[in-house]
Structures are given as C-alpha cells and as structure tokens.
Amino acid sequence: MEMTFRWFGKELDTIPVKYIAQIPGVKGVVTTICNKKPGALWTREEIKALKADVSEAGLKISGIESVNVHDDIKAGTGERDLYIENYIRTLEALGEEDIHMVCYNFMPVFDWTRTDLARQLPDGSTAMAYEDEVVRSTDPEKMFDSIKNSANGTIMPGWEPERVTEIRKLFDLYENISGEDLFNNLVYFVTAVMPVCNKYDIKMAIHPDDPAHSVFGLPRILTDKKRILRLMEAVDDVHNGVTLCTGALGSDRSNDIPDIIRSLKGRIHFAHIRNIKYGDGRDFREASHLSQDGSFDMYEIVKTLIDTGFDGVVRPDHGRMIWGEKSIPGYGLYDRALGATYINGLWEAVTKGKRQ
Numbered sequence: 001m002e003m004t005f006r007w008f009g010k011e012l013d014t015i016p017v018k019y020i021a022q023i024p025g026v027k028g029v030v031t032t033i034c035n036k037k038p039g040a041l042w043t044r045e046e047i048k049a050l051k052a053d054v055s056e057a058g059l060k061i062s063g064i065e066s067v068n069v070h071d072d073i074k075a076g077t078g079e080r081d082l083y084i085e086n087y088i089r090t091l092e093a094l095g096e097e098d099i100h101m102v103c104y105n106f107m108p109v110f111d112w113t114r115t116d117l118a119r120q121l122p123d124g125s126t127a128m129a130y131e132d133e134v135v136r137s138t139d140p141e142k143m144f145d146s147i148k149n150s151a152n153g154t155i156m157p158g159w160e161p162e163r164v165t166e167i168r169k170l171f172d173l174y175e176n177i178s179g180e181d182l183f184n185n186l187v188y189f190v191t192a193v194m195p196v197c198n199k200y201d202i203k204m205a206i207h208p209d210d211p212a213h214s215v216f217g218l219p220r221i222l223t224d225k226k227r228i229l230r231l232m233e234a235v236d237d238v239h240n241g242v243t244l245c246t247g248a249l250g251s252d253r254s255n256d257i258p259d260i261i262r263s264l265k266g267r268i269h270f271a272h273i274r275n276i277k278y279g280d281g282r283d284f285r286e287a288s289h290l291s292q293d294g295s296f297d298m299y300e301i302v303k304t305l306i307d308t309g310f311d312g313v314v315r316p317d318h319g320r321m322i323w324g325e326k327s328i329p330g331y332g333l334y335d336r337a338l339g340a341t342y343i344n345g346l347w348e349a350v351t352k353g354k355r356q
C-alpha cells in the first residue's frame with residue numbers, strides 16, 4: 001500500500017506540503033487543481049505545475065482527488081457529451097503526466113454533508129458531526145451559510161460559497177431524475193471514459209455517497225454493497241473501481257465494511273480510512289482514527305484490506321481539530337498525521353503477523 005495525505009494545493013490548503021513530507025511513512029499526496037470548475041479541461045501545463053509543487057517537498061502525486069464531474073453528466077442533460085469529452089481529455093493529460101488513479105463522486109449537487117463542522121468533544125477537541133433532523137429541517141441555502149461561517153475562514157471543497165447561487169437551478173435540474181436515471185447516467189459516463197483509462201492505466205475510484213442515504217430529497221446510488229457491485233458488474237473493467245471510504249459507507253450502520261471489502265476484491269483502488277461514532281438513529285460524529293474512540297474495528301478493516309490483497313493508495317481521512325489548529329475542517333495536519341501513524345502501525349502488525 002501507498003500511504004498518502006490529502007493536500008488541497010498551495011493556494012487553498014493551510015498546510016505547507018513540506019510538513020506532509022515529515023509524517024512517517026507518507027510518500028505521496030492526493031491532490032487536485034483546486035479552483036477548477038467541474039467540467040473544465042485540465043491542461044498538461046497545469047498538471048506539471050501541480051507536480052512541481054509536490055515534488056519540491058520530495059513527494060509524488062499518488063492520485064487525483066478529485067476530478068469533479070459536471071452536474072450535466074450526472075443529470076444526463078444539456079452539455080453532458082461536451083463535459084465527458086473534456087473529462088476524457090483531462091484523463092489523457094493526467095495519463096501523459098504519469099498519474100494513474102482518479103477519485104470522483106456521483107452525488108447530485110453536494111459532495112459530502114455534515115451539519116456541524118466543530119462539535120465540541122469532552123477533551124477540548126472538535127469534530128464534524130451529522131444530525132439527520134437538522135438536514136430535514138434546514139434548506140440547502142441556509143446550510144451553505146452555516147458551513148461558510150464555521151469553516152475557520154477556509155473554503156470547504158464542495159461547498160464553495162459561490163455555488164449557493166446555483167443551488168436552486170441545480171435542484172430544478174434533478175427534479176425529475178430518479179435513482180435509476182442517475183445510475184444509468186453513471187454507467188454512460190464510466191463506459192465513455194474506460195478506453196482512455198485502459199490506454200493510460202488510470203484507475204477510476206468512485207467515492208461512495210456520504211452520508212450513505214438521501215439528503216434534501218436528492219437521489220443517492222452508491223450507498224451499500226449491492227449498489228456498488230451493480231456498478232462494478234455494469235462496467236466490468238478493473239479501471240472501473242472504488243474508493244473504499246469507511247466513514248461514508250459506515251454512516252449506514254447496516255453496512256458491514258469488512259464484508260464490502262471482501263466483495264470488492266481487486267476493485268478497490270483507494271482507501272479513505274477513518275472512524276466515526278454512532279449517535280441516535282442516523283446521527284454520528286467523527287472520531288479520532290483509533291478503534292476504541294469510535295464505532296469501527298479499525299484492525300479488522302486494515303486486516304481485511306491486506307487479506308484481500310489490496311495494494312492501492314491509502315490516506316487517513318477526516319481528523320478532529322486538536323492542539324489549537326485552525327484549518328479546513330476535517331483536514332488539519334495533526335489529527336490526520338496521528339491517523340496515518342496509527343494506520344501504518346496496524347499495517348505493519350497485520351503484515352508481520354501474517355508471516356508468522
């Protein structure tokens with residue numbers, strides 16, 4: 001496995017990339033061109049510049065998180081074929097630049113959703129949390145405001161304030177789109193990008209829906225084992241793969257993560273490893289990575305990845321805000337670095353244990 005760290009680039013991230021190079025075992029970053037709008041073309045020059053920023057710190061780009069998919073592709077409307085063509089050309093440019101893993105999502109309108117970006121924990125740290133009742137009683141525009149106001153002055157990727165002006169239009173776009181339509185549009189998109197992925201050996205790694213159920217009445221299609229396997233079978237190509245996000249999938253407590261890992265053997269190209277702690281009903285809050293702090297058995301998750309031969313890119317995922325740090329919520333340096341170190345420890349223990 002390749003241990004990495006998410007970095008939002010020198011303009012957006014509060015963390016200098018050279019600090020990331022000091023975390024034990026981290027050899028690469030997953031990153032993106034942050035101000036790129038979904039659907040826009042990435043040029044080789046821009047990718048080269050991003051690579052130069054990363055390699056200056058002695059790191060490599062282990063994958064892109066994300067090349068975002070335009071809502072016309074998701075909804076199957078308007079300029080979808082034009083945006084797919086741009087996506088293909090972007091993949092071609094990434095392939096030419098020797099980048100071989102791309103994470104993306106197919107969630108309508110919003111990327112991930114949380115209702116609280118800084119819930120106070122007893123030890124004085126803060127963590128992101130989700131409360132179903134808040135989503136049910138808030139409208140999406142208000143949600144944008146509250147996210148903007150509690151983002152430590154940073155811009156939350158996926159929740160860029162200017163998007164609020166498009167929200168109404170986007171909700172109209174999806175008004176008559178069913179989950180089945182969304183799934184068919186996803187298959188159409190994945191089928192279209194497979195030839196370029198095969199040519200350059202680019203592994204597409206779709207991120208599951210976070211949380212793993214509908215929010216604001218929007219359709220969701222990647223929430224459990226059955227639905228993910230349906231996508232794997234619909235386009236049965238190793239380049240059509242998955243980001244195994246434990247926190248996103250685990251937000252539905254009926255999802256058995258080790259079982260999902262086993263069923264996706266060979267198709268997991270990227271792992272987001274983090275822990276959450278369940279509250280009532282669908283509510284949860286994020287936790288440190290350690291098993292005993294949350295609801296997941298992190299040892300079992302790492303062991304299952306290793307047992308099934310997973311050899312892809314790994315990163316610690318959302319961390320708490322600790323030691324007075326102020327950064328993009330979920331993406332501080334300290335708690336994620338602790339997470340990377342913990343996952344590395346589990347990895348070493350399981351690997352050596354297997355040899356005996």
Ligand code: DNO
Binds near residue numbers: 065066103158330
């Ligand atoms: C949240 C992340 C997501 C993820 C995208 C992939 O913190 O896991 O924003 O990067 O859904 O496109």
